[in-house]
Amino acid sequence: MPKGAELYGPIGTGLLTLGVGNYALTLAETHIPSGLAALFITVNPFWMIGVDLLIPGGERINPKAFIGMTVGFAGAVWLVGPEALSSGFNGETVKGFLILQVSCVAWSLGSILQKRRHDKTNPVLVGAIQQASVGVAVGLLCLIQGDWNVQLSPRVLGAVVYLAIFGSIVAYSAYLYALQHLPLAVVSIYMYINPVVAVTLGWLFYREDFGFKELGAMLVIFSGVWLVKKLSTTT
16 A cells, blocks of 8 residues: 555656546537547557657557557447548537647547556555545535536436446456556557447347447457457557
8 A cells, every 4th residue: 555655656646647537528528429439539549659659658549549549449440430520510519629629639648657656556446545545536526516416217227336336446456457467558448449349239138239340340440459459569
């Protein structure tokens, strides 16, 4: 367990990724549909690599890895783009896009700083520290604003429990573990896998459409992931 000043690291990176990053994402989805948000946020891997290059001491990344990132990006756009873009572009769309770029920068900066700490603390414990500190910070903001209007229902509670277990404890801990053990270019492309998981779960549980377009887009995404893994580091 980190003690004293050692706690500032995970608290600070948590406030960037989960605090600013997730808050900006949530705020953006009050302006644009979630499908459009999923499309816009696929630029995050490019932000992550770009921010890492701007900060001295970053990883040496083979420029060829950008080929794989571009392929994966194209697959993600193919998968979620047509439905997302059907909502059209207007002032709210631009606002949502700009807010999401703030989310991407904050998430990328927090992730990079956490990776550079070379923290030997268990990733699950790091995630717990980050999430607890962000929960306290956001709770204080709500207390200051006096906004405690929560409308609970069995469906809402079920969603919160699901996200707490699988989105926070499982998925976020896995993300922190990946940050410790994988090159940044490889970690960054998890964003391309999210739409694949969403489409697959939609087909399995809600019998949403799944055809050649979805299958082709997934193959393109997996090809991009393979290329990034193969070309991510210099030799």
